[in-house]
Amino acid sequence: MSHRNLFARSALANIPKILTLLDRNPHSPTYGCFDRNFWHYKIIDFPSGMAQEFVLPLALAYDTDLPDNPFYRQPVLRDWVEAGIIYAARSAHKDGSCDDYFPYERASGAAAFSLLACIDSYVLFRLNNSAILQFFSQRADWLASHQESGRLSNHQALITLCLLLLSHLLQTSRWQRAIAQRLELVLSWQSSEGWFQEYEGCDPGYNTMTISCLARIYQLQPDAKLKEALIKAVKLAAHFVHPDGSYGGEYASRNTYNFFPHGFELIGRWMPEALQISDRFLEGLAKGLAPCYADDHIIGHHTWNYLLAWRDFVPQRPTLTTPPQGRLWLKEAKILIERRENTVLYLALNKGGVFKLFRNNQLIISDTQISLQVEIKNKLKNCVAHLVDAYEMTIGDDEITIAGTMGWAKQKQMTPLNLLILRAVMLTFGRFFPNLIRKILQKLLITGKQNAPYYFRRKLCWHSGQWCITDEVYTRSWHNVIYAGIGGDQTSIYVVMSRTFQHNQMQSWFNLTQEVRKLALGEPLKIERCF
Incomplete structure (x- = not known):
């Protein structure tokens, strides 16, 4: 074909x-x-x-x-x-x-x-x-x-x-x-x-x-x-x-x-x-x-x-070439692409260090940072480290560090009452100011970040032909953290074209719940992995 x-x-x-x-x-x-x-x-x-x-x-x-x-x-x-x-x-x-x-x-x-x-x-x-x-x-x-x-x-x-x-x-x-x-x-x-x-x-x-x-x-x-x-x-x-x-x-x-x-x-x-x-x-x-x-x-x-x-397919095609080895640091986008030996790393520093890592032209790990399910007043909230923010970062030749405050995931759902309110607003005041309503919904579902009382630090080091990742999370108390883990395709904002299925997403969550339950008051969660 x-x-x-x-x-x-x-x-x-x-x-x-x-x-x-x-x-x-x-x-x-x-x-x-x-x-x-x-x-x-x-x-x-x-x-x-x-x-x-x-x-x-x-x-x-x-x-x-x-x-x-x-x-x-x-x-x-x-x-x-x-x-x-x-x-x-x-x-x-x-x-x-x-x-x-x-x-x-x-x-x-x-x-x-x-x-x-x-x-x-x-x-x-x-x-x-x-x-x-x-x-x-x-x-x-x-x-x-x-x-x-x-x-x-x-x-x-x-x-x-x-x-x-x-x-x-x-x-x-x-x-x-x-x-x-x-x-x-x-x-x-x-x-x-x-x-x-x-x-x-x-x-x-x-x-x-x-x-x-x-x-x-x-x-x-x-x-x-x-x-x-x-x-x-x-x-x-x-x-x-x-x-x-x-x-x-x-x-x-x-x-x-x-x-x-x-x-x-x-x-x-x-x-x-x-x-x-x-x-x-x-x-x-x-x-x-x-x-x-x-x-x-x-x-x-x-x-x-x-x-x-x-x-409009062009019949005459150029010969495919391999991208050159080395680092591309997109300072404005806050995205780093690193090609070393047989690996390629895609790293988002403005999203807390979310990354994809390929080896020998195959995806070996997709990581969307640590996620915590926290119980507050008998309700579960999701705290994540992958929301867009101006995080602290240091970029060295063989070591990259990203640190900052985690944020509450945007998980607002519609209820019958919410839908009734939205309909009432749009049939009266809102129909004359649809852009204002859109701006409010964008703030609720897409843009901005509400900080949570958890601080993370992610360090990526190149050592002996592999990337080693050290994750640390600090907080005063872990007693209300119900579940902790790292997913390969987790997102927390509403975007029409996101959260679609792609074959590389067939990756199990890395469950950290048992590690969290071992922690004493004020003790940080620390996880080390090498790929």
Whole structure:
């Protein structure tokens, strides 16, 4: 099998599920809706606007000429895609915006992802529908004038791409100023190290989505400044393809394993090094090391991006080269990559020393730092050392130390009362200030850190061809610690694309509970391991 076809076959495997999510009944009032929880199960009271993004995987499946593609040139797909675009328009607010997680949210990400999918599908099928074009313009106007809270570079790049594509489709300069402003904003959020800001730092996974959007923008509107930014971003991305072909993980700011290959194929036409990144990821894909994104909400992004990568695949590929030995210290991202002898270490110093360690091109340990389950007033709380913070750190040639205060994990759950309160707020005050509500929820679920009364110190030493890790945790009393351990894939903030399954996560927790129970009052927990 051609490695190129891995992209298409991986994506096409998701199409039956996407069709299951779709209301395909032309006589149904929700014909064209992809939110099965809304139209079929009826367990939510509004449809997610993000779900209408699924029109693009169907449109691309229709256009993917593989011998065993059962969806190739099936006429009914055109009907279902057009119905999906029409439903996106019907379910939108009067200003063109849409909701994703709660009513009147007016979510920029959902509006932009679904608009991009609708525009691309409309063009691919050469549809001719003035009402749809009017909806596109209305949504574009809303996106052009709306600024969401938080720094999400991939959203800003996506909005820029939507406005540019629609400008070409309608032959208008209506959004020219907004395009220039958004693009300038994205470029201003790029670190000198090459990564684009995602909330509190560098996420290599979301970075590849930003690269994909910017690569398409560059294709439509070449610009020297944008080209320079893409070159820096691609060179950095090369470092995050792991030796086994997997990509990203919990050491990133948003804990994702995302890899969006399309941008690397487009950039590879004029920068061959980009194709090496894609090819190294394909090696991991062939070994089953890609993460699973096949849930009802996030199945679309990778499906359409893989199909675009298959479509625009560059036939002539450069020979794969091995990354050089040595250390890459990303001072702004606070991520260190160390290649020594037959090992590769990925270490996040801004996340308390979360790391992945590879030996002979295989993952031998993923470590997301010490976690404590603590009983406080008859309630269990989770205390972790992996939340983003400005920790104390020393970086020597053979010894690295990270120390600081542990924090309480963000484990806020919805209850019937919480949902009733959120609905009441959004149906009254909140509908007029959705960005304020979003900002509050981001603070509760994603950003910031509440310190806990536990102090940790992690030391990594290179000795005799191996990494030795010493962990210490200090506190006044251990009496209310119920459970202690170290997990390989633990995260404690809410991110849509995180907590997906990836084969390397089949690693048991390192249980430290018995060690904690042996400790006297004020005695530190100390664990030593060598790999």
